[in-house]
Structure formats: structure tokens, C-alpha cells
Amino acid sequence: MIIRIHGLNLTVSACVCQGDQCFHFFQLKNISFCGCHPKHSRYFGFITKHPDQQRFACHVLMSDTTLHPLAESVR
Numbered sequence: 001m002i003i004r005i006h007g008l009n010l011t012v013s014a015c016v017c018q019g020d021q022c023f024h025f026f027q028l029k030n031i032s033f034c035g036c037h038p039k040h041s042r043y044f045g046f047i048t049k050h051p052d053q054q055r056f057a058c059h060v061l062m063s064d065t066t067l068h069p070l071a072e073s074v075r
Helices: 068-074
Strands: 007-013 021-027 031-036 043-049 056-062
Touching (some): 031 068
Antiparallel strands (some): 007 021, 031 043
């Protein structure tokens, strides 16, 4: 995941949608929540609003190490 001034770029390896990798971009203005699990900081989640419709999605990532720096950067 790459955090930019306008949003998050997420690359998913071994994705079924477009071959070996999928690329997603989430605008920061459409992220309503983000944070780590309180007891297991290697889990990070964020909620996004669809840019054009009244739909929401929850995204959860898991890492081998803590993801607190990622959560603080997005906040």
C-alpha cells in the first residue's frame, strides 16, 4: 500500500480479477474510518464510500508486523 496526498494505492498480488496483480485507488475523502485491531495490531482495516453511489465497503489487511504506522499515516 502506498499512501499519497489524495488517497491510498493498493496492490494485491495473486488476484483473480486481472491476472497476477490488481490495482485499487481509494480517495482519502471517501475513507470514513481506519484503524488497527485493538489486540492484534497486525490487522488493519478501513471503510470506504463508493464515489458515485450510496455503497460502502470494508477492507482488511494483515501483515507479519504491526500496522500502527500505517494507521497513523492514513489518519
